Amino acid sequence: MAQQDKYFLTIDNVAKQLGITPRTLRYYEEVGLISAAARTNGGHRLYDEKTIDMLQQILRLKEHLGISLQEIQETLSAEQSLQELKKNFQEQNENIEEQKRIVQNFIQILEELIEKMNRKVENVQAMKLQYQERMVRAKNLLKEIDCSKE
Structure with a gap:
């Protein structure tokens, strides 16, 4: 698809859609998590659907799972490596030894992600578990306080 045929959103539109600030988007770009798909003639960032999907994945990892940006970056790098290995595997359909090496690398990356x-x-x-233990202690303390009043 030609670049002019793609659908792009401005930084403000993406920020509103995802519930984050434009500064957060700029920061994610600065640290290499994402990149703007295009820029206007005036240099304003434009984001495509692929980048927005990536941002949604980053936000889910960060907000729901408590994964740090560094860990997210490592995960995204591993995902990119997996995609490259998949492509290389498909291109090496004649060379069995190379296919074997590619699959072994694929397995290693997945094992590291799982670990x-x-x-x-x-x-x-x-x-x-720590919070549950604290809650039990607090409930026991509450019972002690109630018993001491009687």
Whole structure:
């Protein structure tokens, strides 16, 4: 599709649509999480649907799972590597050894992503357990206070 045929949104429109600030979009671009799909003649950023989808994924990872921007960047890099490996695999349909190497790299990247997620889940579960223990202690304290009044 030619660039002029694409549908673009301005930074303000994207920010409103996603419920974030234009500054957040600029920052994500500064740290390399996204890039503007195009720029106007005046240099204003324009974002396409692919970039907006990427932003939605970043926001879900950050807000719902508590993943840091560095971890998001690592995940996005791994996803890009997986896409490149997939493309290379399809191009190497004659070379069995190269296909094998590509699949092994694919597996390694997925294993690393899964391990990172497992560590994150373990940390969240440990934090949840701490809060549950604090809640039990607080409820017991409340019972003690109630009993002392009687």
